[in-house]
Each structure stands twice: as C-alpha cells, then as structure tokens.
Amino acid sequence: MNSIQELFGPRQIIAAVRNEEQLRQAVHAPVAAIFLLHGNINILSDYVDYAKGYRKPVFPHMDLMGGIAGDRAAVEYLARVIAPDGIITTRSTLIKVAKKQGLRTIQRLFLVDSTAVETGIHAVRENQPDAVEVMPGPLPKIIRHIKGKMGRPVIAGGLIEDREDIRQVLDAGACAVSIGNPELWCYNEGI
Incomplete structure (x- = not known):
C-alpha cells in the first residue's frame, strides 16, 4: 500500500466536505483527497464510489457518520463493503482496527492545551496512524x-x-491542509 504522501501526490490541499454540493465541487477541484465530514450508512457507499469515480482518494470521518457505530464491526464493514482509501477518527481503538483491515488511517487530534499535545503525541506513537x-x-x-x-x-x-494560513502551515512542515472552504481548494492550481 502506498504511503499517504504517495497517495496524495504533489497536491497539498484536501477538501473537507460537509455536504453533497461540496462533494460535487471537490471531485472537480485540484485537491489531493476528500475528507467526508458528513454522511450516514445509507449514502456513504454512494459518496465513496462517486469520489473514486473521479480518482479522488476518499476518507470518511468515522466519528461523524450517522448509523455507523464507532466499533470494530463498523470498521470491518466499511473496509469490506464500502472500501474507502482510509478513515479519519479521533478514536485510537478504531485506528488499530482499520490498520488491520488494510485501510489507511488518519488520527485527528484537537490541540487545545499542552496536555492535549502530549497526550496526542503518546497516542500517535502507540497507534502508528499513517498521518x-x-x-x-x-x-x-x-x-x-x-x-x-x-x-x-x-x-x-x-x-x-x-492562502497565508496555508503557506504558513506548509512551511512549518505540514504535508497537507484540510480545508472546508471551496474557494481555497484551488490553492494547488497549476501543480
């Protein structure tokens, strides 16, 4: 399996999609991948297939999908039936299960204070997500x-x-930036 950075290629903007209209925009934008931040078990397969039809790597955020419990069975179902490129989650247990199912994993961390930073570093070292x-x-x-x-x-x-926020975080070493504003999805235009 390719690394996350190989999957993204030279592009560094990720479309953080919150509705169906944004998904339709994202598949035509010069983005590295699509993070699905909305959906439910009834439409998730359609969304993943749609994005993949445009050759866009797609990562549903497990914590935000309706009708899909955040447990082992949900991840196994997602990997076997829906087959996204990977998942995003804040839950360490789901990272471990998804890796065993052959999915790429992105662990989302909310860095609200120094304790959250240290806790996040520990969780990442222990779980070894792909990003x-x-x-x-x-x-x-x-x-x-x-x-x-x-x-x-x-x-x-x-x-x-x-664009200045994007430039600053990329200069600081981020490999990519996930953005919900479709107006910024063309930051990579010309790459």
Whole structure:
C-alpha cells in the first residue's frame, strides 16, 4: 500500500466536505483527497464510489457518520463493503482496527492545551496512524514541534482562512491542509 504522501501526490490541499454540493465541487477541484465530514450508512457507499469515480482518494470521518457505530464491526464493514482509501477518527481503538483491515488511517487530534499535545503525541506513537490531522490548523510552531516527535505526516485542519494560513502551515512542515472552504481548494492550481 502506498504511503499517504504517495497517495496524495504533489497536491497539498484536501477538501473537507460537509455536504453533497461540496462533494460535487471537490471531485472537480485540484485537491489531493476528500475528507467526508458528513454522511450516514445509507449514502456513504454512494459518496465513496462517486469520489473514486473521479480518482479522488476518499476518507470518511468515522466519528461523524450517522448509523455507523464507532466499533470494530463498523470498521470491518466499511473496509469490506464500502472500501474507502482510509478513515479519519479521533478514536485510537478504531485506528488499530482499520490498520488491520488494510485501510489507511488518519488520527485527528484537537490541540487545545499542552496536555492535549502530549497526550496526542503518546497516542500517535502507540497507534502508528499513517498521518495525523491537527486542529486547529494555523499552529506553525506546534506543527514543527510535534512533527519531529510523532514521526508521521502532519495534516493541518480547522480555522484555515486564507492562502497565508496555508503557506504558513506548509512551511512549518505540514504535508497537507484540510480545508472546508471551496474557494481555497484551488490553492494547488497549476501543480
């Protein structure tokens, strides 16, 4: 299986999709991947197939999918039946199960204080996800700090408001930036 960075290729923007209209926009945007931040068990397969039809790697956020419990059976079902490229989750137990199912894994961390940073570093070292998404994203100093300690690609997400925010976090060492604003999805235009 390719690494996350190989899967993303040269692009560094990830479309964080919150509705069906954004999904339709994202498949035509020059993005590295699509993070599905909404959906439910009834439509998830259609969304994944749609994105893959446009050759866009797709990662549903397990914690945000309706009708899919955050447990081993849900991840096994997702891997076997829906077959996304990977998952995003805040739950360490799901990272372990998804890796065993052959899915790429992105562990989302909310860095609200120094304790959360240290707890996150410990969780990443223990679970070995393929990448880590840190939130909020505009934290260049923290990105530099944790990137070396985690030894995993870092994706910045949340509160990214403009091209300058994107540039700063990429310069700090983030491999990609997940963005919910479709106007910023063309940051990679020309790559």
